[in-house]
Amino acid sequence: MDMNNLINENIANPHELERLFRKDPKAFKKSFPHAWEQSPDSQVLAVWYERLHFKETSNTEKAFLLQKGFLFMGLLAILAGICTRIIFHYVEQQTIAPINLAFGILPFIAAYFVYKNPPKKMVVISLAALFLISGIYLNMLPLNYKDSMILAYIHLPIFLWGLVGLAFTGNEYGEGSTRLAYLKCNLEFGILYASMAVCGMLLAGLTMRLFSFVGLNIEDFYFRNIVVFGAAALAIVAAYLVSMNLKFAKNITPYIAKIFSPLVLATLLVYLITVILVGKNPFLDRNFLIAFNGILLGVLAVTIFSITESDTDEKKTISDYINFALIVLALIIDSVALSAIVFRLSSYGITPNRLAVLGVNILIWANLIWIMLSYMRFLQNKTGPSPIQDAVTKYLPVYALWAAIVAFTFPLIF
Known part of the structure; x- marks a missing residue:
């Protein structure tokens, strides 16, 4: 018919x-x-008319904004590539620390988010000042690889990541929903960047191979000038694509969260049982304690992204029980690691590394307790899923603050 x-x-x-x-x-x-x-x-057809007509209007406006935003993104990508290449030159000369490469990328991503979602003037000034102060402070520190300096190099990008989050959320930096959107943006960004980076590596390999056929070895030149430039510019492109609500990333991220959560849970259970049978002791084995903390951070990341990608309705699924099991498992790991760190502090004294690890483990432990209690109330039908997401989003500034404390004070104290 x-x-x-x-x-x-x-x-x-x-x-x-x-x-x-x-x-x-x-x-x-x-x-x-x-x-x-x-x-x-017909009122029913009138609704359908508006639905179909609204989509056409929306697409027209979107195309105009896409064109305008694309040009700005292209300019930022070129600037990011040039700045990263210049910074890389001084890194090669060993006159500045390699972590300076972050300043060739993150400020430009923040600039695009500010352009995309213009905040108040005070927010823009604060962002510019904090990026500037961070860069000046980092390069005033002595260029060495003592424990306190390594801690600063590790924690400063986390603080800068928090600044990018402030640029993303704009005037709504206090809203849990915008912070949740920023976490989702990170996962989508990672997927897109990795996908494009793989394509870029294939192109680089093919290019160098073709030039080798004519007797030219361009590997060193290609890496210094094309790969370094492209890696930085690609980050801006990925941020732009994520902000344009690209369906590829939005459709695939929930499946990644649902697939990896049970796999991580099963792998960690088997690993922890093996550790107990083998008799590894994080209280005495420093390297194993470091690995234990690495596992904790990985589980925390998987758990957070699983929560951010979970449905917003009040229906419980198997994914919720898997997430709860992951949280409990992470809490057990963190409790053991925390006990081991306290033991090492009391036995061997205070060092920058032990103090930094103690601080971050305490923060993670408190966050996990909050998430676990929220999840328990949700599974008992006492609340909806929003308190769980609040336990994640409202705690994010605490991590950024701790990263700032370690990066800015530990090199001076120690």
């Missing part, structure tokens, strides 16, 4: 109209004007 007739016959059946649209959207859109002419008084 003709689609036009099917639409008219099912005016009183919204469910069937939706099914027809999903079955063949192109034919539905093509036939709808004829059905609308035959039944102009």
Whole structure:
């Protein structure tokens, strides 16, 4: 039967109209004007008319904004590539620390987010001042690899990541929903950047191979000038694509979270059982304690991203129970690691590394307790899922603050 007739016959059946649209959207859109002419008084078709018409208007506006934003993104990508290449030159000369490369990328991502979602003037000034102060402070420190300096190099990018988050959230930096959106943005950014980076590596390999056929070895030149520039510029492109709500990343991230959560849970259970059977002791083995903390951070990251990608309705799924099990497992790991750190502090004295690890483990332990209690109330039908996400988003500034404390004070204290 003709689609036009099917639409008219099912005016009183919204469910069937939706099914027809999903079955063949192109034919539905093509036939709808004829059905609308035959039944102009139908309220159901009036709603469909506005729905289809609104999509066309939205796409037109989006195309205009896309064009304008694309040019700005291209300018930022070029500037990021040039700045990163200049910084890389001084890193090679060993006149500045390698961590300075972060300043060739993160400020430009922040600039794009500020352009995309303009905040108040005070927020912009604060961002510019903090990036500037961070860069000046970092390069005033002595260029060495003592424990306190390594800690500063590790924690400063976390603080800068917090500044990018401030740029992303703009005037709504206190809202849990915008912080949650920033976490989702990070996961989508990682997927897109990795996908494009793999393509870039294949292109680089092919290019160098082709030049080798004519007797030219361009590996060193290509890496210094093309790869370094491209890696920085690609970060800006990835941020732009994520901000444009690219369907690829948004569709794949929930599946990644649901697939990796049970895999991580099963792997860690097997690993911890093996550790107990083998008799490894984080209280005495320093390297094993470091690995233990690395596992903790990995589990925390997987758990947080699983929570951010979970549904916002109040229906409980198997993923919620897996997430809860991961949180409990992470809490056990953190409790053991925390005990081992306290033991080492009391036995061997205070060092920058032990103090930094103690601080971050205490912060993680408190955050996990908060998330676990929120999850318990959700699983007991006492609350909805929003308190769980609040336990994640409201705690983010605490991590950024601790990173700032370590980066800015430890080199001076120790």
